[in-house]
Amino acid sequence: MTRIAAIAVFWTCLLAVLYLLRRQRNVAFWPLLALSAILLFNLFFTPHFYNLEMRGGHLYGVPIDIINHASKVAVLSLGMTLVIGAGGIDLSVGAVMAIAGATMAHLNIEAGMAPGYCILAALATGLLAGMWNGFLVAIMEIPPMVATIILMVSGRGVAQLITSGQIINFNNPVLNFIGNGFILIPFPFILTLVVFGVTYGVTRGTALGFMIEAVGDNEVAARRAGLSAKTIKFLVYVFAGLCAAVAGLVHTSNIRSADANNIGLYLELDAIMAVVIGGTAMTGGRLYLASSVIGAILIQALTTTMYAKDVSPVVAPVPKALVILAVCLLQSERVRRYLADRPNRAQGRGNE
Amino acid sequence: MRQEPLLTMRGIEKSFPGVRALKDVDFTLRSGQIHALMGENGAGKSTLIKVLTGVYPRDGGDMAMEGTRIFPSSPRDAEKFGISTVYQEVNLIPHLTVAENICLGREDRAAGIIRWKKVRERARKALARLELDDGIDVEAQLSDCSIAVQQMVAIARALDIDAKVLILDEPTSSLDEAESDELFSIMARLKKRGMGIIFVTHFLDQVYRVSDAITVLRNGQLVGEYSAAELPRLELVARMMGKRAEEVKRLEKRAAVTTKSGRKTVISVRRLARKGSINPIDFDLNEGEVLGLAGLLGSGRSETAEVLFGVDAADAGEIEIDGRATKVDSPAKAMRLGFGMLTEDRKYSGIIPNLSIKENIILAMQAKLGPLKKIPPRQANEIADGFIKALDIRTPSREQLVKNLSGGNQQKVIIARWLAIHPRLLILDEPTRGIDVGTRAEIEELIRKLRDEGMSLLLISSELDEVVRNSQRVLVLRDRNKIAELAGEDISEQRILHTIAQ
Numbered sequence: 001m002t003r004i005a006a007i008a009v010f011w012t013c014l015l016a017v018l019y020l021l022r023r024q025r026n027v028a029f030w031p032l033l034a035l036s037a038i039l040l041f042n043l044f045f046t047p048h049f050y051n052l053e054m055r056g057g058h059l060y061g062v063p064i065d066i067i068n069h070a071s072k073v074a075v076l077s078l079g080m081t082l083v084i085g086a087g088g089i090d091l092s093v094g095a096v097m098a099i100a101g102a103t104m105a106h107l108n109i110e111a112g113m114a115p116g117y118c119i120l121a122a123l124a125t126g127l128l129a130g131m132w133n134g135f136l137v138a139i140m141e142i143p144p145m146v147a148t149i150i151l152m153v154s155g156r157g158v159a160q161l162i163t164s165g166q167i168i169n170f171n172n173p174v175l176n177f178i179g180n181g182f183i184l185i186p187f188p189f190i191l192t193l194v195v196f197g198v199t200y201g202v203t204r205g206t207a208l209g210f211m212i213e214a215v216g217d218n219e220v221a222a223r224r225a226g227l228s229a230k231t232i233k234f235l236v237y238v239f240a241g242l243c244a245a246v247a248g249l250v251h252t253s254n255i256r257s258a259d260a261n262n263i264g265l266y267l268e269l270d271a272i273m274a275v276v277i278g279g280t281a282m283t284g285g286r287l288y289l290a291s292s293v294i295g296a297i298l299i300q301a302l303t304t305t306m307y308a309k310d311v312s313p314v315v316a317p318v319p320k321a322l323v324i325l326a327v328c329l330l331q332s333e334r335v336r337r338y339l340a341d342r343p344n345r346a347q348g349r350g351n352e
Numbered sequence: 353m354r355q356e357p358l359l360t361m362r363g364i365e366k367s368f369p370g371v372r373a374l375k376d377v378d379f380t381l382r383s384g385q386i387h388a389l390m391g392e393n394g395a396g397k398s399t400l401i402k403v404l405t406g407v408y409p410r411d412g413g414d415m416a417m418e419g420t421r422i423f424p425s426s427p428r429d430a431e432k433f434g435i436s437t438v439y440q441e442v443n444l445i446p447h448l449t450v451a452e453n454i455c456l457g458r459e460d461r462a463a464g465i466i467r468w469k470k471v472r473e474r475a476r477k478a479l480a481r482l483e484l485d486d487g488i489d490v491e492a493q494l495s496d497c498s499i500a501v502q503q504m505v506a507i508a509r510a511l512d513i514d515a516k517v518l519i520l521d522e523p524t525s526s527l528d529e530a531e532s533d534e535l536f537s538i539m540a541r542l543k544k545r546g547m548g549i550i551f552v553t554h555f556l557d558q559v560y561r562v563s564d565a566i567t568v569l570r571n572g573q574l575v576g577e578y579s580a581a582e583l584p585r586l587e588l589v590a591r592m593m594g595k596r597a598e599e600v601k602r603l604e605k606r607a608a609v610t611t612k613s614g615r616k617t618v619i620s621v622r623r624l625a626r627k628g629s630i631n632p633i634d635f636d637l638n639e640g641e642v643l644g645l646a647g648l649l650g651s652g653r654s655e656t657a658e659v660l661f662g663v664d665a666a667d668a669g670e671i672e673i674d675g676r677a678t679k680v681d682s683p684a685k686a687m688r689l690g691f692g693m694l695t696e697d698r699k700y701s702g703i704i705p706n707l708s709i710k711e712n713i714i715l716a717m718q719a720k721l722g723p724l725k726k727i728p729p730r731q732a733n734e735i736a737d738g739f740i741k742a743l744d745i746r747t748p749s750r751e752q753l754v755k756n757l758s759g760g761n762q763q764k765v766i767i768a769r770w771l772a773i774h775p776r777l778l779i780l781d782e783p784t785r786g787i788d789v790g791t792r793a794e795i796e797e798l799i800r801k802l803r804d805e806g807m808s809l810l811l812i813s814s815e816l817d818e819v820v821r822n823s824q825r826v827l828v829l830r831d832r833n834k835i836a837e838l839a840g841e842d843i844s845e846q847r848i849l850h851t852i853a854q
Contacts (some may be wrong), residue, residue: 213704
């Protein structure tokens with residue numbers, strides 16, 4: 001009985017949020033609508049989907065799994081939103097995850113360093129990688145796609161060098177906690193919220209977000225208005241590198257081993273997808289941070305639902321692609337104009 | 353009996369988010385008629401044309417070609433109905449040849465393979481109909497041709513599809529006088545053949561020279577349709593501005609400028625130069641004075657301003673401010689010195705299209721403060737609302753995206769951006785380009801007001817009368833050199849032209 005009441009309360013809140021977002025013409029409406037559709041589907045067709053349990057002070061359940069597993073991509077997507085908003089793209093974040101993970105494991109196991117230093121060193125590698133990308137894009141003016149592909153390809157090699165080609169296993173309570181810990185809810189999701197808070201604070205608490213949007217939307221005009229486009233572009237890549245390092249720590253800690261070949265593999269693409277689903281234009285301009293996180297959760301919700309429905313992993317990408325395509329189409333102005341204009345056209349044909 | 357109209361548009365409606373761009377607009381074009389479409393920026397001229405050519409679907413109203421209702425869904429679709437457009441910036445493909453551009457999309461094919469010989473022949477024939485065939489090489493790459501030739505090619509394309517309605521949107525804005533004359537004679541020939549021509553321009557002279565009828569729009573509504581012969585010029589300007597004729601007379605009179613001499617020099621430019629852009633130049637900018645830069649395109653007008661503002665850093669010379677020599681190597685540096693610059697190309701280097709009016713206005717101010725000192729939202733709102741009111745920016749709200757505004761209102765937003773940082777020197781590069789008479793008068797009024805408040809202004813304009821009307825001193829430039837400096841009574845269009853022509 002209480003469960004039904006809880007579900008009812010949850011859905012009432014969700015619908016209220018949707019209604020508000022729609023009224024404000026908020027971009028987050030579309031990804032949240034798609035996410036709601038998946039949740040609705042699961043309400044009817046996946047038994048136990050909504051069963052949340054408290055075990056030893058931890059919350060367990062499918063929705064908790066979803067936000068847990070969505071964390072890596074969500075963190076990546078926050079950095080990616082800034083990069084894309086500034087008119088760029090960062091394809092190297094998956095590889096940077098591997099470098100950060102390798103650094104952490106190597107320093108802990110081979111050098112015997114304390115976990116705190118390992119984490120700081122790993123974050124520093126992300127910072128360095130971001131500075132490298134920022135240098136190539138902002139200072140050397142190499143097109144972002146080309147500039148970041150360099151690290152995307154070579155980054156895994158760097159990670160291999162750090163691990164000497166081995167998979168390094170570790171078992172340290174602090175390091176394990178990053179990817180597996182719980183403080184009521186999974187620690188990776190708490191990290192996501194923290195990174196979100198930091199990103200939001202940095203971009204909206206200062207004028208940086210506004211400046212990124214101005215540079216992304218019209219770099220020439222922004223420069224003529226006195227903005228340093230170079231500095232801003234450099235900074236967003238540094239931030240994306242840092243986010244990638246955080247995501248890399250989560251992933252590595254989660255599997256308790258640094259596997260340079262597989263950590264963060266293809267996750268740059270999921271991150272870009274999350275940003276696009278979130279409504280940030282690939283051509284730069286407006287930043288939608290919360291919307292990107294919802295995008296990341298949507299992607300994971302789809303994946304988890306497919307596992308729950310025993311869809312074979314071989315065909316799973318197809319329905320996933322279809323849902324994402326639908327969200328992107330709904331955001332396209334052309335499609336919306338067409339849908340809004342349909343009665344008009346139909347009438348026109350009838351009269352001709 | 354009157355002949356049936358070629359094109360009728362009745363009760364056309366079109367809205368964009370927050371803006372009702374067209375309200376119940378009628379337009380009628382007869383064959384063999386040159387019909388001028390007039391109005392200020394934001395009047396709805398371009399929207400009406402975009403509805404006609406299928407760029408925008410209409411929200412309401414009826415459109416008919418020779419009595420048949422039409423619903424064009426794209427410019428290509430409109431071509432099928434016989435409606436062809438030549439836009440301000442020619443909408444052809446620069447890397448293709450003249451012949452390819454004329455026949456694009458309708459090439460003669462045999463078994464799927466384009467027969468180039470036939471294509472070239474057809475292109476020549478289309479150009480011949482304009483009596484231009486010997487001047488234009490159909491195999492030349494379009495981007496190598498002058499703008500005038502490109503426009504002729506666009507018109508030839510219109511003929512090749514047997515268009516009945518030809519739309520010329522600001523066709524003469526990038527043409528010189530001889531080229532404009534040629535265009536007008538072609539228009540006369542097409543008219544004789546029974547084509548209906550819609551002519552959009554800001555040049556009143558040209559309207560009276562070629563048009564038979566004039567339709568005036570204002571704020572998205574139809575003001576009226578008039579016979580060109582029966583509408584006096586002043587009356588037309590008055591209708592466009594929504595004012596009575598007497599008011600306009602007053603406005604023109606007030607344009608005369610009185611000069612005060614002996615003003616304090618704010619900025620001295622000494623031997624400032626940049627290779628390939630300007631030769632060493634000297635001039636002073638005084639408090640409470642407008643310095644005009646006159647010269648032909650390529651004379652170094654805009655280049656001087658860009659070097660001064662640090663867009664392109666100078667490689668020699670210096671700028672002296674309050675007696676101290678400084679170098680300006682970036683717009684940010686120029687702004688710290690108290691400069692502001694309205695750039696020539698609004699779209700390319702002026703507006704941030706997807707940001708709001710408010711954000712566009714506070715941009716320079718925020719850039720000057722740096723990222724850490726964010727302007728509090730309430731203050732930003734106040735600043736934006738203040739300028740929207742002071743400059744009469746027509747918008748339902750400060751949150752409107754700048755791309756949804758008309759050109760004149762966009763220009764006001766950018767002026768507001770610079771006024772927000774209280775510059776001591778404001779550089780205005782073509783402040784009234786592509787802007788209607790009404791907003792133009794408002795901007796000129798504003799220039800006078802800022803001058804009287806003690807600001808120093810540098811005014812660049814390709815409209816000589818604008819420079820003459822508004823400047824206390826004028827630098828005349830030719831071939832990247834300063835060739836004369838005129839002041840006070842000496843400033844006249846005639847004098848400037850003579851100086852340039854010397």
